Amino acid sequence: MKATSESARSGRPLGFDRSEALTRLMTLFWETGFERVTQQQMAAATGLSTSSLYNTFGTKAEIYREAMDDYLLRMRAVLEPLEDGVRGREDVLETLTRVADVLDSAYGRFGCMATTAMTAPADEYVVTATERYRERIRAAFRAVAERARDLGENVRDPVTTANLMTAALLGTLTVARAAPDSPELAAQLRALRDFVNGWRSP
Structure with missing residues (x-):
């Protein structure tokens, strides 16, 4: 119950994997480019609501920076x-x-x-x-x-x-x-x- 409650409070689905979500965001930015990526696309890629997306990763620019760092590491x-x-x-x-x-x-x-x-x-x-x-x-x-x-x-x-x-x-x-x-x-x-x-x- 505790894990379910924490997931509900954060707005993230149960079993949410931040690393996997970042990989999906990195792939989205890689394919689409920064300017063309929308909030809806980022939310769909991660399975998060818009508010949960930003609570988890920050602004679009912050998400892109982290995605770029992940790409360069790879x-x-x-x-x-x-x-x-x-x-x-x-x-x-x-x-x-x-x-x-x-x-x-x-x-x-x-x-x-x-x-x-x-x-x-x-x-x-x-x-x-x-x-x-x-x-x-x-x-x-x-x-x-x-x-x-x-x-x-x-x-x-x-x-x-x-x-x-x-x-x-x-x-x-x-x-x-x-x-x-x-x-x-x-x-x-x-x-x-x-x-x-x-x-x-x-």
């Missing part, structure tokens, strides 16, 4: 080979495989939540979060390019290589959302892999 697995690897070319190819896996998944048509937010940031918090994410990608590519060079692979300038790879990856993720069925998407991924395969030692 993307850690994609960047892991770059940031934690000990190889060069192979680590980049593994990351590109993970990117391709995401784009081939049910979420692939959504593109990259962070990249989408860079073009239409909701507030200063999101601006800062996405800038840090972009710089994290650039730093990861620079680190792996330096590893590759130190291993004797054909990388002459890690800084330029990192800038090129960052721009190419973010561009590919933008295409993934704008034109998910376009042959251009697969062509860009192949071009990235071909470029990295060019690092092979002579």
